[in-house]
Amino acid sequence: METLTIQLQAPQPARGRRAMAIVGVVGSGDLEVLAERVLAAEECHLEISTAIAGFGPVWQAVARDFVERRSPGGVRFSINDGGARPDIVAIRLAQAARLIEEDQPCT
Amino acid sequence: MHVSRAESGGDPVGSRPAGAGPRSWYEASARQRLDLLLDPGSFAEFLAPPDRVVSPHLALFDLPHQFDDGIAVGRGRLGGRDVLVAAQEGRFMGGAFGEVHGAKLTGLVKAARDLASTPVLILFDTGGVRLQEANAGELAIAEIMRAVIEARAAGVPVVGLIGGRAGCYGGGGLIAACCSALVISEQGRIAVSGPEVIETNRGVEEFDSRDRALVWRTMGGKHRRLIGAAGTFVDDAVAAFRAAAIECIGENGAIDAAVLAAEQERLDTRVQRFGTMEDGLDIWAALGIPDPKSVPGMPAETFIPLADQFGVNGHDAR
Numbered sequence: 001m002e003t004l005t006i007q008l009q010a011p012q013p014a015r016g017r018r019a020m021a022i023v024g025v026v027g028s029g030d031l032e033v034l035a036e037r038v039l040a041a042e043e044c045h046l047e048i049s050t051a052i053a054g055f056g057p058v059w060q061a062v063a064r065d066f067v068e069r070r071s072p073g074g075v076r077f078s079i080n081d082g083g084a085r086p087d088i089v090a091i092r093l094a095q096a097a098r099l100i101e102e103d104q105p106c107t
Numbered sequence: 108m109h110v111s112r113a114e115s116g117g118d119p120v121g122s123r124p125a126g127a128g129p130r131s132w133y134e135a136s137a138r139q140r141l142d143l144l145l146d147p148g149s150f151a152e153f154l155a156p157p158d159r160v161v162s163p164h165l166a167l168f169d170l171p172h173q174f175d176d177g178i179a180v181g182r183g184r185l186g187g188r189d190v191l192v193a194a195q196e197g198r199f200m201g202g203a204f205g206e207v208h209g210a211k212l213t214g215l216v217k218a219a220r221d222l223a224s225t226p227v228l229i230l231f232d233t234g235g236v237r238l239q240e241a242n243a244g245e246l247a248i249a250e251i252m253r254a255v256i257e258a259r260a261a262g263v264p265v266v267g268l269i270g271g272r273a274g275c276y277g278g279g280g281l282i283a284a285c286c287s288a289l290v291i292s293e294q295g296r297i298a299v300s301g302p303e304v305i306e307t308n309r310g311v312e313e314f315d316s317r318d319r320a321l322v323w324r325t326m327g328g329k330h331r332r333l334i335g336a337a338g339t340f341v342d343d344a345v346a347a348f349r350a351a352a353i354e355c356i357g358e359n360g361a362i363d364a365a366v367l368a369a370e371q372e373r374l375d376t377r378v379q380r381f382g383t384m385e386d387g388l389d390i391w392a393a394l395g396i397p398d399p400k401s402v403p404g405m406p407a408e409t410f411i412p413l414a415d416q417f418g419v420n421g422h423d424a425r
Contacts, residue, residue: 001166022156025136026173027198034156034174051171080171 002053006046006063010073013041014101021099024092031084033077033096041074050081062086062093072097129344132270133294137179137194140230143345144268144352145183145192152181154211162205164240173199176207180215182225186353190226191219197232197273204278205237209247216254216265223261226356229286231269234301235277248278255285256362264288264360268348269295269337270328276301287360287425289337290351291328293407297336298326320403324387329402329410333391334377335419342407362425370425377419394418 014037024032039045046063070093077096084092130143141150154160156174165172177199182191193212195202204212212229219227236244255265267286269275274296275283283289283297291297300308302316315321324330332340339355341347381390391399394417402410 001169001171020155020157022138022174025196025198026171030198032156032173036157049171051169078174080173082171 002048002050002056004046004048004050004056004059006048006060008044008046008063008067009042010044010067010071011042012071013073014071014075014097016101016103018100018102021096021102023095023099026080026082028082029084029088031079031081031089031092033079033092035072035096035100036076036078037074037100038076039074043074044072045076046079047076048079048081050079050083052081052083058086059089062089066090066093066097070094070097072100075100129342129346131343132268132292132345132348133272133343135345136198137177137196137230137232140345140348141179141181141183141192141194144228144230144349145185145190146187149184150181150192151183152179153215154180160207160211162207162240164205164243168239170200170239176205176211177202178208178211180211185226185228185349185356188226188356190228190356191215191222192228192230194230195232195271195273195279197234197271200237201234202232202271202273202279203234203237204244204247205240206243206247208237209244209251213247213250213254216251216258219263219265220254220258220261223263226264226266226360227255227258228352228356229265229267229282230271231267231275231279231283232271232273233275233277233279234273235279235299245278248281251278251282252285255282259285259287259360259362262359262361264356264358266290266352266355266360268352269297270341270343270348271295274298274301274326287362288339288355288358289331290339290341290348290355291331291337292341292343292348293323293328293410294343295328295331295337296322296326297331302326321386324403329405329414330387330390332414333394333396333402333418334381335373338420338425340407340411340414347407366425391417 021035161172177196180193264287267283267289270292280299305314306316331337339351
Protein backbone atom coordinates (compact mmCIF):
# COMPACT_ATOMS: atom_id res chain seq x y z
CA MET A 1 0.00 0.00 0.00
CA GLU A 2 1.17 3.52 -0.76
CA THR A 3 0.02 6.43 1.36
CA LEU A 4 0.19 10.01 0.10
CA THR A 5 -0.54 13.24 1.92
CA ILE A 6 -1.19 16.33 -0.12
CA GLN A 7 -1.53 19.65 1.74
CA LEU A 8 -2.88 22.63 -0.19
CA GLN A 9 -4.10 26.15 0.54
CA ALA A 10 -7.75 26.87 -0.30
CA PRO A 11 -8.74 30.47 -1.17
CA GLN A 12 -12.29 30.05 0.24
CA PRO A 13 -13.70 27.96 3.10
CA ALA A 14 -16.19 25.23 2.16
CA ARG A 15 -19.80 26.42 2.31
CA GLY A 16 -22.49 24.69 4.35
CA ARG A 17 -22.37 23.31 7.87
CA ARG A 18 -22.08 19.57 7.58
CA ALA A 19 -19.27 18.03 9.62
CA MET A 20 -18.71 15.05 7.36
CA ALA A 21 -19.76 13.33 4.17
CA ILE A 22 -18.86 10.06 2.52
CA VAL A 23 -19.19 8.99 -1.12
CA GLY A 24 -18.09 6.04 -3.21
CA VAL A 25 -17.12 2.45 -2.50
CA VAL A 26 -13.70 0.76 -2.45
CA GLY A 27 -14.51 -1.40 -5.46
CA SER A 28 -12.55 -2.11 -8.61
CA GLY A 29 -11.95 1.18 -10.41
CA ASP A 30 -13.72 3.14 -7.69
CA LEU A 31 -12.73 4.78 -4.42
CA GLU A 32 -14.28 6.07 -1.22
CA VAL A 33 -13.86 9.68 -0.16
CA LEU A 34 -14.50 10.70 3.45
CA ALA A 35 -14.74 14.49 3.84
CA GLU A 36 -14.40 15.94 7.34
CA ARG A 37 -14.53 19.62 8.34
CA VAL A 38 -11.63 19.46 10.78
CA LEU A 39 -8.99 21.89 9.43
CA ALA A 40 -8.33 25.63 9.57
CA ALA A 41 -10.53 27.43 7.01
CA GLU A 42 -7.69 28.05 4.54
CA GLU A 43 -6.31 24.51 4.61
CA CYS A 44 -7.28 21.52 2.48
CA HIS A 45 -5.60 18.15 2.94
CA LEU A 46 -5.93 14.92 0.98
CA GLU A 47 -4.81 11.68 2.62
CA ILE A 48 -4.68 8.88 0.10
CA SER A 49 -4.27 5.17 0.64
CA THR A 50 -3.86 3.16 -2.56
CA ALA A 51 -2.66 -0.28 -3.65
CA ILE A 52 -1.54 1.20 -6.99
CA ALA A 53 1.88 2.67 -6.19
CA GLY A 54 3.81 5.19 -8.24
CA PHE A 55 1.11 7.66 -9.28
CA GLY A 56 1.97 10.48 -6.85
CA PRO A 57 2.32 13.15 -9.55
CA VAL A 58 -1.12 12.24 -11.01
CA TRP A 59 -2.76 12.46 -7.56
CA GLN A 60 -1.01 15.84 -7.07
CA ALA A 61 -2.39 17.14 -10.37
CA VAL A 62 -5.96 15.95 -9.68
CA ALA A 63 -5.84 17.37 -6.12
CA ARG A 64 -4.54 20.79 -7.25
CA ASP A 65 -7.19 20.99 -9.99
CA PHE A 66 -9.93 20.02 -7.50
CA VAL A 67 -8.94 22.56 -4.84
CA GLU A 68 -8.62 25.27 -7.51
CA ARG A 69 -12.13 24.56 -8.82
CA ARG A 70 -14.03 23.88 -5.55
CA SER A 71 -11.93 25.55 -2.86
CA PRO A 72 -13.14 23.29 -0.03
CA GLY A 73 -11.25 25.14 2.73
CA GLY A 74 -11.25 23.53 6.17
CA VAL A 75 -11.96 20.05 4.83
CA ARG A 76 -9.76 16.97 5.06
CA PHE A 77 -10.41 14.34 2.40
CA SER A 78 -9.43 10.78 3.33
CA ILE A 79 -9.33 8.44 0.36
CA ASN A 80 -9.30 4.64 0.14
CA ASP A 81 -8.56 3.86 -3.48
CA GLY A 82 -9.58 0.71 -5.31
CA GLY A 83 -7.63 1.61 -8.44
CA ALA A 84 -9.77 4.47 -9.74
CA ARG A 85 -8.79 6.47 -12.84
CA PRO A 86 -8.12 10.19 -12.43
CA ASP A 87 -11.51 11.18 -13.90
CA ILE A 88 -13.34 9.00 -11.35
CA VAL A 89 -11.20 10.48 -8.57
CA ALA A 90 -12.14 14.01 -9.71
CA ILE A 91 -15.86 13.12 -9.80
CA ARG A 92 -15.84 11.52 -6.32
CA LEU A 93 -13.96 14.49 -4.83
CA ALA A 94 -16.49 16.89 -6.37
CA GLN A 95 -19.38 14.77 -5.00
CA ALA A 96 -17.86 14.73 -1.51
CA ALA A 97 -17.33 18.51 -1.62
CA ARG A 98 -20.89 19.08 -2.78
CA LEU A 99 -22.34 16.82 -0.11
CA ILE A 100 -20.46 18.44 2.78
CA GLU A 101 -21.54 21.86 1.50
CA GLU A 102 -25.24 21.00 1.89
CA ASP A 103 -27.02 23.11 4.48
CA GLN A 104 -28.30 20.33 6.70
CA PRO A 105 -26.33 20.62 9.94
CA CYS A 106 -24.63 17.72 11.59
CA THR A 107 -25.89 16.92 15.07
CA MET B 108 -19.09 4.77 20.66
CA HIS B 109 -19.32 7.38 17.98
CA VAL B 110 -22.84 8.10 16.78
CA SER B 111 -23.28 10.40 13.86
CA ARG B 112 -26.08 11.38 11.55
CA ALA B 113 -26.26 9.75 8.16
CA GLU B 114 -25.17 12.12 5.49
CA SER B 115 -23.97 9.99 2.74
CA GLY B 116 -24.49 8.91 -0.80
CA GLY B 117 -22.64 6.58 -3.12
CA ASP B 118 -23.34 8.85 -6.04
CA PRO B 119 -24.54 12.44 -6.51
CA VAL B 120 -28.08 11.50 -5.50
CA GLY B 121 -27.43 11.57 -1.77
CA SER B 122 -30.86 12.97 -0.97
CA ARG B 123 -34.27 12.48 -2.51
CA PRO B 124 -34.77 14.65 -5.60
CA ALA B 125 -38.32 15.78 -6.18
CA GLY B 126 -40.11 13.88 -8.93
CA ALA B 127 -37.53 11.10 -9.08
CA GLY B 128 -38.80 7.73 -10.30
CA PRO B 129 -38.63 4.53 -8.28
CA ARG B 130 -35.08 3.86 -7.13
CA SER B 131 -33.68 0.43 -7.89
CA TRP B 132 -32.58 -1.52 -4.80
CA TYR B 133 -30.12 -3.47 -6.94
CA GLU B 134 -28.39 -0.36 -8.25
CA ALA B 135 -28.28 1.51 -4.92
CA SER B 136 -25.31 1.48 -2.56
CA ALA B 137 -25.69 0.24 1.02
CA ARG B 138 -25.89 3.82 2.28
CA GLN B 139 -28.41 4.87 -0.35
CA ARG B 140 -30.58 1.89 0.59
CA LEU B 141 -30.54 2.97 4.24
CA ASP B 142 -31.25 6.57 3.27
CA LEU B 143 -34.31 5.60 1.21
CA LEU B 144 -35.56 2.62 3.27
CA LEU B 145 -35.80 4.32 6.67
CA ASP B 146 -37.90 7.30 7.69
CA PRO B 147 -36.15 10.40 6.27
CA GLY B 148 -33.16 11.56 8.31
CA SER B 149 -33.70 8.94 11.04
CA PHE B 150 -30.53 6.85 10.57
CA ALA B 151 -27.84 7.27 13.24
CA GLU B 152 -24.76 5.17 12.54
CA PHE B 153 -22.69 3.24 15.11
CA LEU B 154 -18.95 3.07 14.36
CA ALA B 155 -19.33 5.49 11.46
CA PRO B 156 -16.61 6.07 8.82
CA PRO B 157 -14.87 8.86 10.83
CA ASP B 158 -14.19 6.28 13.57
CA ARG B 159 -12.06 4.38 11.03
CA VAL B 160 -12.75 0.93 12.48
CA VAL B 161 -11.16 -0.91 9.56
CA SER B 162 -9.98 -4.44 8.84
CA PRO B 163 -6.66 -5.24 10.53
CA HIS B 164 -5.97 -7.95 7.92
CA LEU B 165 -6.37 -6.47 4.45
CA ALA B 166 -3.17 -4.40 4.54
CA LEU B 167 -1.20 -7.65 5.00
CA PHE B 168 -2.45 -8.65 1.54
CA ASP B 169 -1.74 -5.20 0.09
CA LEU B 170 -5.47 -4.62 -0.26
CA PRO B 171 -7.20 -1.31 0.49
CA HIS B 172 -9.58 -1.13 3.44
CA GLN B 173 -12.89 0.71 3.64
CA PHE B 174 -13.71 2.97 6.61
CA ASP B 175 -16.87 1.00 7.49
CA ASP B 176 -15.39 -2.42 6.53
CA GLY B 177 -18.26 -2.88 4.08
CA ILE B 178 -21.19 -2.68 6.51
CA ALA B 179 -23.08 0.27 7.94
CA VAL B 180 -24.87 -0.45 11.24
CA GLY B 181 -27.02 1.80 13.37
CA ARG B 182 -30.48 2.68 14.53
CA GLY B 183 -33.30 4.46 12.78
CA ARG B 184 -37.06 4.50 12.37
CA LEU B 185 -39.22 2.59 9.93
CA GLY B 186 -42.85 3.63 9.64
CA GLY B 187 -42.40 5.48 12.94
CA ARG B 188 -41.06 2.42 14.79
CA ASP B 189 -37.51 2.21 16.18
CA VAL B 190 -35.36 -0.36 14.38
CA LEU B 191 -31.77 -1.54 14.44
CA VAL B 192 -30.38 -1.92 10.96
CA ALA B 193 -27.32 -3.23 9.11
CA ALA B 194 -26.54 -2.75 5.41
CA GLN B 195 -23.80 -4.66 3.59
CA GLU B 196 -22.01 -3.01 0.67
CA GLY B 197 -21.81 -5.69 -2.02
CA ARG B 198 -19.30 -3.77 -4.11
CA PHE B 199 -16.61 -3.77 -1.38
CA MET B 200 -14.91 -7.20 -1.30
CA GLY B 201 -18.19 -8.72 -2.54
CA GLY B 202 -19.90 -7.68 0.69
CA ALA B 203 -17.94 -10.41 2.43
CA PHE B 204 -17.74 -10.99 6.17
CA GLY B 205 -14.38 -10.11 7.71
CA GLU B 206 -13.52 -9.76 11.38
CA VAL B 207 -14.70 -6.17 11.86
CA HIS B 208 -17.61 -6.47 9.41
CA GLY B 209 -18.87 -9.52 11.29
CA ALA B 210 -18.30 -8.03 14.74
CA LYS B 211 -20.39 -4.99 13.82
CA LEU B 212 -23.36 -7.20 12.90
CA THR B 213 -22.86 -9.44 15.94
CA GLY B 214 -22.90 -6.41 18.23
CA LEU B 215 -26.01 -4.99 16.59
CA VAL B 216 -28.00 -8.21 16.89
CA LYS B 217 -26.85 -8.76 20.49
CA ALA B 218 -28.03 -5.23 21.30
CA ALA B 219 -31.42 -6.14 19.82
CA ARG B 220 -31.46 -9.31 21.95
CA ASP B 221 -30.79 -7.27 25.10
CA LEU B 222 -33.36 -4.58 24.22
CA ALA B 223 -35.83 -7.40 23.47
CA SER B 224 -38.27 -5.07 21.70
CA THR B 225 -36.52 -3.36 18.77
CA PRO B 226 -36.76 -5.20 15.42
CA VAL B 227 -33.62 -5.79 13.34
CA LEU B 228 -33.28 -5.32 9.60
CA ILE B 229 -30.35 -6.94 7.80
CA LEU B 230 -29.82 -5.65 4.25
CA PHE B 231 -27.84 -8.62 2.92
CA ASP B 232 -25.47 -8.15 -0.03
CA THR B 233 -22.73 -10.71 0.40
CA GLY B 234 -20.73 -13.49 -1.21
CA GLY B 235 -20.05 -14.99 2.22
CA VAL B 236 -16.85 -15.05 4.24
CA ARG B 237 -13.90 -12.88 3.17
CA LEU B 238 -11.15 -15.32 2.20
CA GLN B 239 -8.33 -13.05 3.46
CA GLU B 240 -9.68 -13.28 7.01
CA ALA B 241 -11.52 -16.55 6.74
CA ASN B 242 -11.19 -17.90 10.30
CA ALA B 243 -12.42 -14.64 11.81
CA GLY B 244 -15.18 -14.48 9.21
CA GLU B 245 -16.36 -18.05 9.84
CA LEU B 246 -16.42 -17.40 13.59
CA ALA B 247 -18.40 -14.22 12.95
CA ILE B 248 -21.03 -16.17 11.00
CA ALA B 249 -21.47 -18.57 13.93
CA GLU B 250 -21.69 -15.69 16.41
CA ILE B 251 -24.25 -13.84 14.28
CA MET B 252 -26.41 -16.97 13.84
CA ARG B 253 -26.37 -17.51 17.60
CA ALA B 254 -27.21 -13.85 18.24
CA VAL B 255 -30.10 -13.95 15.72
CA ILE B 256 -31.62 -17.01 17.39
CA GLU B 257 -31.15 -15.47 20.86
CA ALA B 258 -32.77 -12.23 19.70
CA ARG B 259 -35.71 -14.14 18.24
CA ALA B 260 -36.01 -16.21 21.42
CA ALA B 261 -36.37 -12.86 23.22
CA GLY B 262 -39.24 -12.06 20.82
CA VAL B 263 -37.40 -9.77 18.38
CA PRO B 264 -38.24 -9.98 14.66
CA VAL B 265 -35.06 -10.21 12.55
CA VAL B 266 -35.90 -9.40 8.93
CA GLY B 267 -33.58 -9.98 5.98
CA LEU B 268 -33.86 -7.91 2.79
CA ILE B 269 -32.20 -9.45 -0.27
CA GLY B 270 -31.89 -7.85 -3.70
CA GLY B 271 -28.30 -6.70 -4.18
CA ARG B 272 -25.55 -7.42 -6.69
CA ALA B 273 -23.70 -9.94 -4.54
CA GLY B 274 -26.87 -11.84 -3.58
CA CYS B 275 -26.85 -13.63 -0.22
CA TYR B 276 -24.32 -16.47 -0.30
CA GLY B 277 -22.13 -18.54 1.97
CA GLY B 278 -22.51 -17.65 5.63
CA GLY B 279 -24.95 -14.92 4.57
CA GLY B 280 -27.27 -17.67 3.37
CA LEU B 281 -26.98 -19.40 6.73
CA ILE B 282 -27.79 -16.20 8.64
CA ALA B 283 -30.72 -15.54 6.30
CA ALA B 284 -32.09 -18.98 7.13
CA CYS B 285 -32.14 -17.95 10.82
CA CYS B 286 -34.16 -14.77 10.17
CA SER B 287 -37.84 -14.53 11.12
CA ALA B 288 -38.79 -13.19 7.67
CA LEU B 289 -37.10 -12.64 4.31
CA VAL B 290 -38.01 -10.15 1.59
CA ILE B 291 -36.50 -10.80 -1.85
CA SER B 292 -36.61 -9.26 -5.32
CA GLU B 293 -36.08 -11.01 -8.64
CA GLN B 294 -32.41 -9.91 -8.61
CA GLY B 295 -31.90 -11.38 -5.15
CA ARG B 296 -30.30 -14.82 -4.78
CA ILE B 297 -30.02 -17.02 -1.70
CA ALA B 298 -27.75 -20.04 -1.43
CA VAL B 299 -24.78 -21.29 0.56
CA SER B 300 -22.50 -22.50 -2.25
CA GLY B 301 -22.55 -20.03 -5.14
CA PRO B 302 -22.66 -21.01 -8.83
CA GLU B 303 -18.88 -20.80 -9.35
CA VAL B 304 -18.21 -22.80 -6.18
CA ILE B 305 -20.52 -25.62 -7.29
CA GLU B 306 -19.00 -25.68 -10.76
CA THR B 307 -15.45 -25.72 -9.38
CA ASN B 308 -16.16 -28.57 -6.98
CA ARG B 309 -18.56 -30.72 -8.98
CA GLY B 310 -17.89 -29.85 -12.61
CA VAL B 311 -19.68 -27.94 -15.33
CA GLU B 312 -21.99 -30.90 -16.02
CA GLU B 313 -23.34 -30.52 -12.48
CA PHE B 314 -23.80 -26.75 -12.67
CA ASP B 315 -22.85 -24.30 -15.42
CA SER B 316 -22.25 -21.04 -13.55
CA ARG B 317 -22.31 -19.06 -16.81
CA ASP B 318 -25.89 -20.16 -17.49
CA ARG B 319 -27.55 -17.17 -15.86
CA ALA B 320 -31.08 -18.51 -16.41
CA LEU B 321 -30.09 -21.72 -14.60
CA VAL B 322 -28.57 -19.72 -11.72
CA TRP B 323 -31.76 -17.70 -11.30
CA ARG B 324 -34.18 -20.62 -11.47
CA THR B 325 -32.04 -22.42 -8.87
CA MET B 326 -31.22 -19.58 -6.44
CA GLY B 327 -33.04 -16.48 -7.68
CA GLY B 328 -35.75 -14.47 -5.98
CA LYS B 329 -38.73 -15.91 -7.84
CA HIS B 330 -37.69 -19.51 -7.17
CA ARG B 331 -36.93 -18.78 -3.51
CA ARG B 332 -40.37 -17.22 -3.11
CA LEU B 333 -42.13 -20.11 -4.86
CA ILE B 334 -40.54 -22.81 -2.68
CA GLY B 335 -41.21 -20.77 0.48
CA ALA B 336 -37.59 -19.96 1.33
CA ALA B 337 -38.50 -16.26 1.24
CA GLY B 338 -41.94 -15.19 2.44
CA THR B 339 -42.28 -11.95 0.50
CA PHE B 340 -41.43 -11.11 -3.12
CA VAL B 341 -41.12 -7.46 -4.14
CA ASP B 342 -40.28 -5.50 -7.25
CA ASP B 343 -36.72 -4.14 -7.49
CA ALA B 344 -37.55 -0.76 -5.91
CA VAL B 345 -36.50 0.68 -2.57
CA ALA B 346 -40.10 1.76 -1.88
CA ALA B 347 -41.32 -1.83 -2.36
CA PHE B 348 -38.70 -3.14 0.09
CA ARG B 349 -39.72 -0.41 2.55
CA ALA B 350 -43.41 -1.36 2.42
CA ALA B 351 -42.59 -5.07 2.86
CA ALA B 352 -40.16 -4.39 5.72
CA ILE B 353 -42.77 -2.33 7.59
CA GLU B 354 -45.14 -5.29 7.33
CA CYS B 355 -42.51 -7.84 8.45
CA ILE B 356 -41.39 -5.92 11.56
CA GLY B 357 -45.02 -5.95 12.70
CA GLU B 358 -45.12 -9.76 12.61
CA ASN B 359 -44.23 -12.14 15.40
CA GLY B 360 -40.59 -13.11 14.99
CA ALA B 361 -40.26 -15.18 18.13
CA ILE B 362 -38.72 -18.63 17.99
CA ASP B 363 -39.16 -21.53 20.39
CA ALA B 364 -39.00 -25.33 20.22
CA ALA B 365 -42.44 -25.55 18.56
CA VAL B 366 -41.50 -23.08 15.80
CA LEU B 367 -38.23 -24.92 15.25
CA ALA B 368 -40.07 -28.24 14.96
CA ALA B 369 -42.50 -26.72 12.45
CA GLU B 370 -39.58 -25.32 10.45
CA GLN B 371 -37.90 -28.73 10.40
CA GLU B 372 -41.13 -30.29 9.20
CA ARG B 373 -41.49 -27.63 6.49
CA LEU B 374 -37.97 -28.41 5.23
CA ASP B 375 -38.60 -32.18 5.38
CA THR B 376 -41.74 -31.69 3.31
CA ARG B 377 -39.79 -29.64 0.78
CA VAL B 378 -37.22 -32.40 0.34
CA GLN B 379 -39.97 -35.02 0.00
CA ARG B 380 -41.90 -33.00 -2.59
CA PHE B 381 -39.03 -31.63 -4.66
CA GLY B 382 -35.86 -33.46 -3.64
CA THR B 383 -35.61 -35.67 -6.75
CA MET B 384 -36.31 -32.90 -9.26
CA GLU B 385 -33.56 -31.79 -11.63
CA ASP B 386 -34.60 -28.24 -12.36
CA GLY B 387 -36.58 -25.30 -11.00
CA LEU B 388 -39.00 -25.67 -13.92
CA ASP B 389 -39.96 -29.16 -12.68
CA ILE B 390 -40.67 -27.76 -9.21
CA TRP B 391 -42.79 -24.93 -10.58
CA ALA B 392 -44.78 -27.43 -12.65
CA ALA B 393 -45.24 -29.63 -9.54
CA LEU B 394 -46.59 -26.59 -7.69
CA GLY B 395 -49.30 -26.42 -10.34
CA ILE B 396 -48.15 -23.30 -12.16
CA PRO B 397 -49.85 -23.51 -15.58
CA ASP B 398 -46.95 -22.29 -17.77
CA PRO B 399 -43.71 -22.63 -15.76
CA LYS B 400 -41.56 -21.41 -18.67
CA SER B 401 -43.26 -18.00 -18.46
CA VAL B 402 -42.15 -17.40 -14.84
CA PRO B 403 -38.66 -15.92 -15.48
CA GLY B 404 -39.99 -13.26 -17.86
CA MET B 405 -42.96 -12.31 -15.71
CA PRO B 406 -43.14 -8.76 -14.29
CA ALA B 407 -43.48 -8.45 -10.52
CA GLU B 408 -47.14 -7.41 -10.59
CA THR B 409 -48.03 -10.62 -12.46
CA PHE B 410 -45.68 -12.86 -10.47
CA ILE B 411 -46.76 -11.77 -6.97
CA PRO B 412 -50.39 -13.00 -7.25
CA LEU B 413 -49.18 -16.16 -9.01
CA ALA B 414 -46.78 -16.88 -6.14
CA ASP B 415 -49.53 -16.20 -3.60
CA GLN B 416 -51.75 -18.74 -5.38
CA PHE B 417 -49.25 -21.53 -6.15
CA GLY B 418 -46.14 -20.87 -4.06
CA VAL B 419 -45.31 -22.50 -0.73
CA ASN B 420 -46.30 -20.19 2.11
CA GLY B 421 -43.07 -19.09 3.76
CA HIS B 422 -44.83 -17.96 6.93
CA ASP B 423 -45.87 -21.45 8.02
CA ALA B 424 -42.88 -21.95 10.25
CA ARG B 425 -39.48 -20.17 10.36
